[in-house]
Amino acid sequence: MEFKIPSLLFVLVFALFTLAWHNPGLPPGEFETCLDLPGAPFNYANIQLPAHLRLPNVEDADNTPAGNPVTDAGATLGRVLFYDTRLSANQTIACASCHKHELAFTDEAPLSTGFEGGLTGRNSMSLAMARYYQNGHFFWDERAATLEEQTLMPIQDQTEMGLSLEELESRLANTEYYPPLFEDAFDSPEITSNKVALALSQFVRSMVSYQSRYDQARQTAPPGPPGAAPWPDFTPEENLGKALFFDPNRGNCAACHGTEAFIAPGPRNNGLDLVSEDEGLGGVNGNPQDIGLFKVPSLRNVELTAPYMHDGRFEQLSEVIDHYDNGVQPHPNLSPQLRANGPNGPPRRLNLSPAERQALVAFLETLTDESFLADERWADPFCETMVSTTTPVRQDNWVVFPNPATDWVHLRLDLPSDQEYQLFLFNANGQLLKEYTFTGKQFSLQRDGLPAGLYHLLLISEQGQWRKPLVIQ
Numbered sequence: 001m002e003f004k005i006p007s008l009l010f011v012l013v014f015a016l017f018t019l020a021w022h023n024p025g026l027p028p029g030e031f032e033t034c035l036d037l038p039g040a041p042f043n044y045a046n047i048q049l050p051a052h053l054r055l056p057n058v059e060d061a062d063n064t065p066a067g068n069p070v071t072d073a074g075a076t077l078g079r080v081l082f083y084d085t086r087l088s089a090n091q092t093i094a095c096a097s098c099h100k101h102e103l104a105f106t107d108e109a110p111l112s113t114g115f116e117g118g119l120t121g122r123n124s125m126s127l128a129m130a131r132y133y134q135n136g137h138f139f140w141d142e143r144a145a146t147l148e149e150q151t152l153m154p155i156q157d158q159t160e161m162g163l164s165l166e167e168l169e170s171r172l173a174n175t176e177y178y179p180p181l182f183e184d185a186f187d188s189p190e191i192t193s194n195k196v197a198l199a200l201s202q203f204v205r206s207m208v209s210y211q212s213r214y215d216q217a218r219q220t221a222p223p224g225p226p227g228a229a230p231w232p233d234f235t236p237e238e239n240l241g242k243a244l245f246f247d248p249n250r251g252n253c254a255a256c257h258g259t260e261a262f263i264a265p266g267p268r269n270n271g272l273d274l275v276s277e278d279e280g281l282g283g284v285n286g287n288p289q290d291i292g293l294f295k296v297p298s299l300r301n302v303e304l305t306a307p308y309m310h311d312g313r314f315e316q317l318s319e320v321i322d323h324y325d326n327g328v329q330p331h332p333n334l335s336p337q338l339r340a341n342g343p344n345g346p347p348r349r350l351n352l353s354p355a356e357r358q359a360l361v362a363f364l365e366t367l368t369d370e371s372f373l374a375d376e377r378w379a380d381p382f383c384e385t386m387v388s389t390t391t392p393v394r395q396d397n398w399v400v401f402p403n404p405a406t407d408w409v410h411l412r413l414d415l416p417s418d419q420e421y422q423l424f425l426f427n428a429n430g431q432l433l434k435e436y437t438f439t440g441k442q443f444s445l446q447r448d449g450l451p452a453g454l455y456h457l458l459l460i461s462e463q464g465q466w467r468k469p470l471v472i473q
């Protein structure tokens with residue numbers, strides 16, 4: 001069933017502290033949070049992937065269950081849930097607080113901060129390519145058997161979001177915007193935590209990164225496995241890094257970070273420590289051979305997912321390369337791909353030259369996907385709007401000219417010149433685009449690429465606040 005969004009904009013009033021959080025420095029109550037969704041849902045279900053991401057070794061690793069395929073409406077609901085702070089007990093934290101779009105859905109901290117300031121036990125994980133982890137288990141120690149099971153765990157986690165499923169359901173049911181989104185996704189407006197799990201999982205599985213420089217160069221390269229020959233669209237350094245990455249006798253990275261998803265089918269030990277303080281998978285299943293085994297993360301967008309490893313111990317990729325070059329520890333469960341002289345041998349040493357180390361980093365950086373990071377499909381759907389119920393005050397003590405404007409807009413104020421003014425620019429939907437602070441009786445702002453259309457200016461001073469429409473031609 002299609003749900004028609006009347007104005008593309010749901011307006012919902014949040015508690016004042018939420019406003020203050022979104023808008024530090026603004027007088028509370030001037031803004032409402034709104035939801036800016038496309039009239040027809042974005043395409044999540046049929047993303048056109050390049051041929052190398054449709055190879056059998058990638059497609060066969062897809063952990064999407066038959067009962068929860070990605071749909072456009074389901075992933076749209078998942079997107080709203082993912083960015084909604086209502087999912088945490090005190091409404092301060094969303095999934096996106098620890099999984100940031102601009103950082104390929106991880107965060108910059110070794111350990112992440114939960115809703116009451118507590119720290120998580122491990123480093124946040126990048127979510128791109130989560131769907132291609134073949135055994136379908138989630139978390140560093142694989143304690144979640146499926147993604148559908150995983151997605152409700154952070155919500156209930158006492159450090160992360162601290163919300164019970166009953167409270168979750170009643171909170172979402174008490175909004176204007178969720179019942180129609182659930183109806184759209186699941187043909188009934190009834191809100192259950194199971195549907196929350198399904199929708200969040202769809203959104204996470206939709207996060208496929210496929211437009212990096214690696215992908216572009218791959219498509220113009222001669223056919224064959226990626227490690228075989230230099231690619232015309234790579235620099236010599238990137239080609240050297242690529243060769244090292246795929247060569248079984250050198251970097252051998254692809255033996256674990258494999259397929260074009262750069263991910264393993266299951267957990268491994270990469271010799272970070274001689275003795276595992278964090279037992280990883282072994283700590284979950286009690287199996288001694290699994291102590292120190294952790295999920296092998298996809299390396300797509302790895303340039304942005306620092307700090308690295310389950311405990312965030314490495315700040316830079318160069319430190320990771322040093323680890324694989326000469327730092328691998330003889331852990332009893334060290335995976336054979338990192339041993340010399342057979343499956344029980346000592347840790348291998350790569351003896352990479354400085355140029356080779358740099359080349360490996362240069363190759364890893366080709367996996368950064370700017371399109372994925374800028375794609376609205378995965379961006380925050382929440383916006384801010386002016387409260388529409390207040391009547392604008394008419395006044396003549398400030399002039400905006402020229403109006404209609406082309407390149408520059410000037411303000412002249414017949415107001416005290418010794419105080420600070422805040423100026424806000426909104427689009428016709430009431431979405432906040434820019435804010436400025438100035439003193440004096442004049443101010444000018446540049447068009448700065450804004451498309452032609454109707455805008456609103458809001459001027460705030462100690463005396464009060466005033467709005468004016470602005471037309472840009």
Ligand code: HEC
Nearest residue numbers: 094095098112113114120122123124125138139140154160
């Ligand atoms: C307070 C920070 C925080 C919040 C909030 C949070 N996460 Fe996480 N997320 C983490 C950390 C840390 C890990 C790794 C934990 C571990 O392995 O023990 C993780 C792991 C994951 C994984 C596993 C990825 C993989 O490849 O195994 C998924 C999926 C995930 N989070 C999704 C979500 C969703 C969906 C939400 C919102 C409902 C959410 N997270 C909220 C910090 C957070």
Ligand code: HEC
Nearest residue numbers: 251253256268270294296297305308309310320324335337
């Ligand atoms: C034996 C399998 C294996 C091999 C071979 C391997 N890795 Fe890893 N890699 C892992 C595992 C397991 C982790 C996560 C370990 C942890 O956090 O405990 C990891 C983590 C990483 C990370 C950190 C990712 C993140 O988001 O935190 C990078 C970067 C990385 N590996 C790069 C490489 C490079 C480059 C090579 C080749 C020189 C390589 N790996 C070879 C198994 C392997």
